[in-house]
Amino acid sequence: MHAMAHATSGGKRLRGFLVMEGAALHDVPAERAIWPATAIEALHAYSLVHDDLPCMDDDAMRRGQPTVHVKWDEATAVLAGDALQALAFELATHPDCGPPAVRAELALTLAQASGARGMVMGQALDIAAETAATPLTLEQITALQAGKTGALIEWAASAGARLAGEDPGQLREYAAALGLAFQIADDILDVEGDANKAGKRLQKDEQAGKATFVSLLGLEGARARADELVVAACEALECYGPRADPLRAAARFAISRES
């Protein structure tokens, strides 16, 4: 668990970690996997820089540092995010990723997962939820999460299989459960966490009167649901045997982290 905590530094580099571990399971060398791993981290970083903007979540702290628009200015934050998104596609199609079919597939699936039917849609639903007349239902929050964080976590967990030209079937099932557990843990952290350890502002959802997994399921109910999902995530990896233990540890870590 210590190695896992070190590898991902809280939830911060979870996506890149999933790419590297998924690749190892499919015997893809790290020299190839590092390209999609850095691609997904660049894409995730762009989403954070834009989400923190005053017109979005308006956050001043991230990862224990001033956010980009606070440290520099809003124009720089918009442009830095834009450039990071382009960088993600540059990395995902780097010649060292593998054969052209793999590179084209990585870029196409990354675009689908991050665009108007994936992450951006999730973020738009999240913003809409803040001004909604009635709080979202559990079903609606689950759909929102599937876009906002789920699509990229699924892409990250599937990338290793894609690098090997194989079907990411079981890894996708693992990722779907992990992604949802991760978001429930985020909601718990927002209520219970220590802002210093988390490196960002907390209690935001409650202040905004937003429905969350915690407000809908209660704290104990949310914890129980996250636990169930981690069990399901680990079971999805059965076919890989003990080689998948780092991914199992990542799933357990996702719900025990403090940041």
Next chain:
Amino acid sequence: MHAMAHATSGGKRLRGFLVMEGAALHDVPAERAIWPATAIEALHAYSLVHDDLPCMDDDAMRRGQPTVHVKWDEATAVLAGDALQALAFELATHPDCGPPAVRAELALTLAQASGARGMVMGQALDIAAETAATPLTLEQITALQAGKTGALIEWAASAGARLAGEDPGQLREYAAALGLAFQIADDILDVEGDANKAGKRLQKDEQAGKATFVSLLGLEGARARADELVVAACEALECYGPRADPLRAAARFAISRES
């Protein structure tokens, strides 16, 4: 000229037009070329939506319509731009573009042209120029333009050759001259144009005290330079013979447009 004006509607769909015409020159069917053509239009549209934001150029009108943040709000404009960038990479890697090697190459070169060493860098330099203590030199403005508009025009003109798996050598030379002529024409339009016909606010650069090709070369000097560049652009297409006439017309149109 009427057909050209219709095809591009002012400068608005120039980039997609360049892809389609470049593809025709290389005997690539329109059913394949339409994917990178729509990709570059999506990418260009994202850049306009973000450039119009209050923290960037702060424009209320574009193409004769209210800009996205005026019609909706800033968060929607940030997200719409983000989704359009992802859409550009989804379109550029669409399976119907051609073989995987072509799709991977289109996405990689599009990422390079639009990112921190291409369009985004040009936009950052442009913003920096507004608060610069001394106005930019001709050399600096040319470098800024090469990033801001040149890189994507070059990508568009080269895409047809790339679709055919051929070297875009002459098309790149054409595009470099065209891109610079286009930007000089933009600066002339900013001084002389009719805001109604242009569908956007004009006289912005003068108000901001920014150096432009017009302020550095004078109106007549800028016109003469644009004319020279159009001649150079047309000459670069010599090897293609009369089949390249639509691209020659596009170059002439770029400096005679009113929007």
